[in-house]
Amino acid sequence: MSLSVALTKGRLEKAAVAMLEECGYGVERLKDKGRALVFEDTRRDVRYFLVKANDCITYIEHGIADIGIVGKDTLMEGGSDYYEMLDLKIGKCCFVLAGMKGCDPLKKSGHIRIGTKYPKVAERYFTSRGMDVEIIRIEGSVELAPVLGLCDGIIDIMETGTTLRENGLEVFDTAARISARVIVNKASFKLKRDEVMAVISDLERIVNRDAEGNQ
Amino acid sequence: MKQMQIPSGMRDLFPQECAVKSDLERRISSVFDSYGYQKIETPLIEFYATYQNTFTYLKEESMYKFVDESGQILALRTDMTLPIARLCASKYGNVSGPFRFSYCANIYKIRQIFAGKRNEVTDCGIELIGLDKKSDLEVLSCALDVMKALPAENFTLEIGNSDFFKLAVREAGIGSEDAAVLADLIDRKAMTDVMEKLDSLSLDKDAYRFFRRLPLLNGKNALKDAAECCFGESLMKETERFLELEKDLNDLGYGGCFAFDLGKVPHLDYYTGIIFEGFVQGIGTAVLSGGRYDDLLGRVGRDMPAIGFGVKTDYLLDAVQAEMPSGRRLVYPSSRLKEALLYARKLRQDGPVELVPDDSAERMEVRE
Numbered sequence: 001m002s003l004s005v006a007l008t009k010g011r012l013e014k015a016a017v018a019m020l021e022e023c024g025y026g027v028e029r030l031k032d033k034g035r036a037l038v039f040e041d042t043r044r045d046v047r048y049f050l051v052k053a054n055d056c057i058t059y060i061e062h063g064i065a066d067i068g069i070v071g072k073d074t075l076m077e078g079g080s081d082y083y084e085m086l087d088l089k090i091g092k093c094c095f096v097l098a099g100m101k102g103c104d105p106l107k108k109s110g111h112i113r114i115g116t117k118y119p120k121v122a123e124r125y126f127t128s129r130g131m132d133v134e135i136i137r138i139e140g141s142v143e144l145a146p147v148l149g150l151c152d153g154i155i156d157i158m159e160t161g162t163t164l165r166e167n168g169l170e171v172f173d174t175a176a177r178i179s180a181r182v183i184v185n186k187a188s189f190k191l192k193r194d195e196v197m198a199v200i201s202d203l204e205r206i207v208n209r210d211a212e213g214n215q
Numbered sequence: 216m217k218q219m220q221i222p223s224g225m226r227d228l229f230p231q232e233c234a235v236k237s238d239l240e241r242r243i244s245s246v247f248d249s250y251g252y253q254k255i256e257t258p259l260i261e262f263y264a265t266y267q268n269t270f271t272y273l274k275e276e277s278m279y280k281f282v283d284e285s286g287q288i289l290a291l292r293t294d295m296t297l298p299i300a301r302l303c304a305s306k307y308g309n310v311s312g313p314f315r316f317s318y319c320a321n322i323y324k325i326r327q328i329f330a331g332k333r334n335e336v337t338d339c340g341i342e343l344i345g346l347d348k349k350s351d352l353e354v355l356s357c358a359l360d361v362m363k364a365l366p367a368e369n370f371t372l373e374i375g376n377s378d379f380f381k382l383a384v385r386e387a388g389i390g391s392e393d394a395a396v397l398a399d400l401i402d403r404k405a406m407t408d409v410m411e412k413l414d415s416l417s418l419d420k421d422a423y424r425f426f427r428r429l430p431l432l433n434g435k436n437a438l439k440d441a442a443e444c445c446f447g448e449s450l451m452k453e454t455e456r457f458l459e460l461e462k463d464l465n466d467l468g469y470g471g472c473f474a475f476d477l478g479k480v481p482h483l484d485y486y487t488g489i490i491f492e493g494f495v496q497g498i499g500t501a502v503l504s505g506g507r508y509d510d511l512l513g514r515v516g517r518d519m520p521a522i523g524f525g526v527k528t529d530y531l532l533d534a535v536q537a538e539m540p541s542g543r544r545l546v547y548p549s550s551r552l553k554e555a556l557l558y559a560r561k562l563r564q565d566g567p568v569e570l571v572p573d574d575s576a577e578r579m580e581v582r583e
Contacts, residue, residue, distance in 0.1 A: 022336050042262040058330060063499015078325055081500070083404035183405070186501070189404075190474065193434050 002045040003190050003199065006065035008074075012180045015090040016069045023202035024212040046199075054078060057183070066180055066188035072107050072178040073157055077118045083189055085200055089207055095121055097174035099146050105133070106154060115145035115154045117130045117189045120154040122207035125175045143167045221308025224326055225530075229506060235535050238339070239528045240319055242364040243339045250357050250519045252317035252341045255490030257298035259321070263288035269297060269514045271484050275423055277325045291323035296511065296523055301340045304517035306361050312519060340505070340525025348507060351489045352463050354522050359469045361526060362493045365470035369496035372472060372503070373433075374460075375479030375510040377486040379441075379453050380429070385416055385421035397426070398480045404430040434460045434477035441477055486513065491524065497534040542567045555579055 007016055008032075020027045026042030030050075033039065039048045047203045051059060053074040059065040061081045068082075071091055075084060095118070099105050105112050114131040116122040119135045126133045138145055147167055155175060158164060164171060184204060189196055221227065221253055225471045244254070260503065263280055264287075266273055279291040296319045303314060309525045317340040321465045326332040356375065362370045380401070392403060393416060399413055412425055428444050435492020438461060441454045457475065464473055479490060486506040493503030545562065547555035549572040562568045568581075 061499065062331060063497075079330065080403060084408070085404055085406050087407040184404075185499050187499050190373050190476075190492075190494045191369060191496055197434070 001189075001195055002047065003195050004065045005046055005048045006056045006059045006068040007048055007050050007198075008053045008068075008070045008180075010053075012069060012071060012091045013050065013095050016088065016180060017092050019088065019206050022206050025202075033085070054210075057082065060183050060185050062067045063185045063187050066085060066185050066192060066196060067181055068183045070183060071191065072094060072176070072181050073118065073121075074177075075181060075183070076124075076176065081186070081195065083184040083186060085184050086180050086204055088180040088203065089211065090184060091180040093157050093159040094177045095125075095155060096159075096164075096171045097153055097155055097173040097175055098143070098169045099124070101170045102166055103152065104170075105129075105153035106172060112153070113151040115142055115151040116156060117142055118155060120160065121175065125155060143169055165180045216299055221327050222267070222334075223569060225334060226333060226335070231533050231539055235532055236280065236528055237376055239365065239526075239531055240339055243286070243364075243526055243528070244317065244319060246338075246357065246361045246364050247341050249360075250315070250341070250353075252315045254317050255299070255302070256318070257289060257295070257302060257550065258321065261292050261298060261301075262287050263290040264299065265301060265515075266290060266293070267566075271298075271512070272466045278331045279323050279325060279521040281358050292320075292498035293324050294322055294417060295320055295338055295340060296342060296508070296521075297515070299344075299523075300512045300515050300517075303344055303512060304515045308517065314344040316344070317341045318525075321415070321440075328544065336527045336529045339526040339528055340523055342423050344512065344521040345519045346522075347509070348488050348522075350522065351507065352503070352522065353458065354466075355464065355473075355489075355491065356467060356469070356482070357462075358493065358505065358524050359464075359472055359492060360443065360504060362472065362495075365495065365502075365526075365531065367495040367497075367531070370472070370493060371384075371474055373474050373476050373479065374457075374489065374491045375476050376453060376488065377480055377490055378481060378505070379450065379477050380480040381483065382424060382447070382449045382453060383422070383429070387426070389416060389418075389419055397484065399427070401430050401478050402480045403570070404478065406430060424454060426452075430478040430579055432478050433474065435474075437475040439479060489522070493526070495531065495534055495551070498530055500530060502530045542569055544571050544582045545579065546571045546573045546576050546582060548576050551579065 007013060017027050017030050025044060025046065028042055029039040030048055037049055043045065056070040057070040057074065057078040057094050059080055060068045069088065072097065097105065105114065105205050113136055114133050115120050115136045115138045117138060136151055142154045143164055145151050146154055146169065157178065158171065159170065160204050181201060184196055255378065278293055281289050283289050299316055308313065311485060319337065321335055322338050323335055324581055326334055341357065343350055359372055362372055378400060397412055400412055407431060413423055425444050425446055432441050436453060438458050445451055445454055458515035485508055487509040488507035492501035493500050503526045507522040509520040543562065545555060545559050545568050557571060558568055559568045562581065
């Protein structure tokens with residue numbers, strides 16, 4: 001049976017396509033994509049489409065895509081009606097708690113305001129520490145919010161930390177580690193188990209090989 | 216201002232969808248009838264406290280709530296199992312059972328907004344109350360017959376066992392809080408997180424190996440693999456019970472229609488043994504779900520074992536094409552209405568007739 005794979009556009013796209021290529025999938029069309037939205041594999045019975053991270057979960061939950069590749073950050077903020085079967089160990093970064101230098105929100109008493117693009121992640125993080133904070137949703141340039149005094153701290157994704165440092169912010173804690181994950185629609189896993197597991201073990205082989213190479 | 220919209224998660228169903236839906240309900244009910252289940256109805260509205268007192272981990276944000284004239288909190292029912300359990304305890308207290316009830320009713324859950332999800336669905340199901348796990352096979356047969364009766368090309372009924380996880384947790388000495396976290400991770404097959412959690416638990420080698428494999432104890436060799444990696448006598452016994460179940464289902468002619476997934480451990484505070492879900496080609500979510508919940512009735516005041524399942528007919532609407540009956544039309548000049556009605560009465564004996572007044576028509580005429 002044919003498989004549909006939803007790939008997340010942008011940051012993860014190139015690395016994910018490279019991994020598929022290494023496993024022997026015919027992803028040439030994905031590398032030179034022009035304006036197309038759906039791509040047929042040139043070797044196997046698989047089709048790919050590129051979507052935004054949040055939409056990847058939606059397409060998976062509705063069973064339009066059987067397999068999706070998406071960042072853990074998106075999964076932590078989105079729904080949970082899917083199987084999360086493999087860590088691809090690409091697109092690694094982490095959720096951190098940051099704030100103005102020397103002003104650790106975890107040590108502040110009184111009302112605490114946290115700015116974030118990821119309100120659910122932030123809420124879980126503080127609830128698990130027994131803290132009640134006010135969360136303010138911010139759409140972009142989150143590091144600006146504490147600088148301008150909108151909030152006491154932020155929960156945000158950090159890759160290298162350069163942006164935070166350049167804005168005079170300090171990292172106080174790591175909330176979670178993030179990398180790209182393979183998610184699978186539940187019904188697809190039941191009805192196309194062999195096909196789905198074949199893709200998973202193909203990718204797993206590359207992940208394990210790279211892990212050994214790094215040791 | 217005119218109110219044009221319907222609330223989030225609601226749908227209007229159009230004639231074609233209604234035709235498909237009633238056909239589905241007929242197919243399902245006739246299987247239930249053939250197994251001797253008797254249809255009952257309960258109110259759409261229950262006291263919120265009925266749910267609150269029964270479930271430890273009630274998702275209160277997913278319930279529609281409102282207040283009655285005396286200030287008590289009411290809720291739209293989120294399932295049919297609890298109302299039927301309540302009814303068994305309060306209205307059949309003097310009857311010894313077993314009870315076989317069927318239902319076909321709308322249930323309500325508030326779900327994620329802007330995600331194309333349905334908050335109102337029709338659930339057609341059965342409850343078999345008063346018989347212990349020896350009746351699992353009967354209920355599975357019924358569920359498989361229901362799946363076969365659906366107009367779907369390819370389906371599978373997936374069978375799990377929540378005892379399997381519970382026994383392993385007890386055997387390995389994992390505390391209840393860790394067990395709840397682990398159950399959720401295993402149920403979602405969140406492999407990376409499962410490994411991380413297991414590493415933090417300092418388990419002995421056999422237990423570690425078992426839990427590591429549990430999320431993938433499914434597919435063709437599920438039970439054989441389970442027999443290989445399970446530890447302790449009680450787990451071995453459960454595996455043997457399931458091997459027997461597999462043989463029985465094959466002997467009954469259901470081979471190829473079912474599969475096992477022992478890494479299926481949802482709602483541990485609810486299910487107490489077998490759990491199962493039916494999947495249909497083309498639908499991204501389970502259309503049939505059920506299981507055994509021997510503790511539930513005790514919580515509402517009548518300690519009896521119980522098992523049941525339901526089919527969400529709305530989920531199937533996208534996969535089934537409607538064949539609308541092409542009805543006949545009786546066209547008539549409006550001055551001859553009474554005559555037309557008399558004629559239509561005769562015609563109706565062989566099927567539906569739609570009356571169409573048309574003053575440009577010179578005489579009555581039947582059109583296909």
